[in-house]
Amino acid sequence: MTQEQESRSSYIRTTEVFRLTDREQLYDFINDARFQAILQSEETTVHQITVDTNNYGEFIFVTLSREAAGKPRFMTFWGLGFHEKRERWLTQEWRFHESYIRNFPAPMSKEEALAEIQQRRDEIAYEATDTTPSKSAILFSLLADLTDEDGASIELEDLDQGGYLLDED
Numbered sequence: 001m002t003q004e005q006e007s008r009s010s011y012i013r014t015t016e017v018f019r020l021t022d023r024e025q026l027y028d029f030i031n032d033a034r035f036q037a038i039l040q041s042e043e044t045t046v047h048q049i050t051v052d053t054n055n056y057g058e059f060i061f062v063t064l065s066r067e068a069a070g071k072p073r074f075m076t077f078w079g080l081g082f083h084e085k086r087e088r089w090l091t092q093e094w095r096f097h098e099s100y101i102r103n104f105p106a107p108m109s110k111e112e113a114l115a116e117i118q119q120r121r122d123e124i125a126y127e128a129t130d131t132t133p134s135k136s137a138i139l140f141s142l143l144a145d146l147t148d149e150d151g152a153s154i155e156l157e158d159l160d161q162g163g164y165l166l167d168e169d
Contacts, residue, residue, distance in 0.1 A: 014073040014098045017066045027145065028095055035077055035094040039064065039113065046113040047074070047104040051120065056149065057084045060120040062113065063099055074099035080120045082127070085153065086144070087137035089128040091121070095149075 015025050018038060024030050030038070038044055039062070048063040059081030065072040079094040133141070136156070143152035 012068045012073075014068075014075055017068040017073045018064075018075050020096075028097075028148065029093045030077075030096065032079075032092045032094065035079070038077075040110060043067070045072070045107045046110055047107055049108070049113055049116045054078070055153065056086075057082045059090065060117065062094075062117065063104060065104070074101070074104065080117070080124060082124075085137065085140045085149070087131055087133040089124070089131075091124070091128050 020030065024034070039046065043066050045065045046062070047065055048061075050061050051058065052061055053059070059078040061076055061078045063074060063076045065074045067073070075096055076099045077094040077096045079090045082089050140152050140156055143155055146152075147155070
């Protein structure tokens with residue numbers, strides 16, 4: 001067996017390192033209780049917490065790592081913000097993606113991380129209310145759950161080229 005074949009066969013996916021279930025991987029999210037368990041696990045190191053934006057809104061991003069085969073594997077979880085395309089607050093679920101950036105800041109304490117997450121939760125608490133999503137948001141959610149969020153965005157843009165597909169009138 002060549003070295004390349006050996007390294008491929010011993011590769012452990014980041015989702016396996018974080019022990020994400022098939023369902024969690026399929027839908028790209030975990031609930032808040034599961035996120036808290038991952039965060040507080042002794043295996044987990046917290047590297048960075050920032051409030052930033054992505055294609056869907058402003059959220060808190062929490063970058064964590066766990067060791068696999070002697071190397072850190074990074075995963076970024078994001079939540080506690082208003083998902084503009086789904087037209088709802090993400091307060092009880094966390095989306096995630098594997099992170100490939102090599103130079104993360106030094107680890108931070110879990111107490112500091114929990115305090116920052118709670119601060120964000122407190123900041124949005126007065127705004128984070130149930131909303132009634134539009135037809136567009138319902139369609140986006142359906143497509144995103146069947147495919148993924150990026151694919152749903154592209155599909156809706158393609159379908160609505162004429163500007164009438166999701167006309168509320």
